[in-house]
């Protein structure tokens with residue numbers, strides 16, 4: 001069901017009960033609650049991008065939802081992800097998120113793709129991605145990250161890591177999990193400081209030059 005670009009200020013009703021893909025992008029939904037979708041038990045894909053959305057209340061579970069697109073909104077806080085156990089794709093690009101709380105992704109263990117590009121993150125808690133064993137694509141580019149904790153990627157099996165366009169000067173020794181091969185790692189557009197603290201990264205890049 002495509003309700004994009006129709007000037008909606010509220011989630012339109014009624015929607016067909018068997019809706020599995022609902023496109024609501026480019027409307028004026030300033031605040032949305034997942035309770036609005038509780039009569040759509042088959043919903044697997046929800047696009048709320050380009051709405052000026054500043055709040056998403058997720059108290060009502062959406063047990064089958066796999067893809068949630070919240071990019072290009074005005075969120076300052078990451079909504080709670082409890083009640084979204086099937087989520088595999090979460091897009092939060094181009095919002096106004098400044099920090100992530102430890103444990104925030106604990107309930108979305110099937111997550112494959114997480115896009116946080118273009119927010120205002122300055123740092124990240126060390127365990128923030130702990131347990132996300134299925135995560136393949138992590139996009140943290142175009143934030144204001146100044147440093148990253150040493151164990152950030154521990155236990156992950158990422159294919160693609162995007163860190164371009166941040167304020168990183170170095171990465172801690174052992175940052176990249178040993179023996180893990182990435183398909184792509186993007187590091188451009190950071191003010192890397194060329195001193196001995198960069199030796200680890202330089203060595204890692206020469207061992208992985210085909211992915212970087």
Ligand SMILES: *[C@@H]1O[C@H](CO)[C@@H](O)[C@H](O)[C@H]1NC(C)=O
Pocket residue numbers: 002003004005023
């Ligand atoms: C949904 O509708 C919008 C506005 O009519 C249109 O631009 C867009 O291409 C449609 N999307 C799909 C996937 O059909």
Ligand SMILES: *[C@@H]1O[C@H](CO)[C@@H](O)[C@H](O)[C@H]1NC(C)=O
Pocket residue numbers: 016018
């Ligand atoms: C959804 O329900 C409508 C009306 O009952 C029906 O016409 C349509 O084919 C259904 N769509 C799917 C994908 O099952």
Ligand SMILES: *[C@@H]1O[C@H](CO)[C@@H](O)[C@H](O)[C@H]1NC(C)=O
Pocket residue numbers: 073074075095096
């Ligand atoms: C993000 O926050 C800044 C500072 O509070 C504000 O000026 C800006 O308008 C916000 N952007 C959006 C998209 O809400």
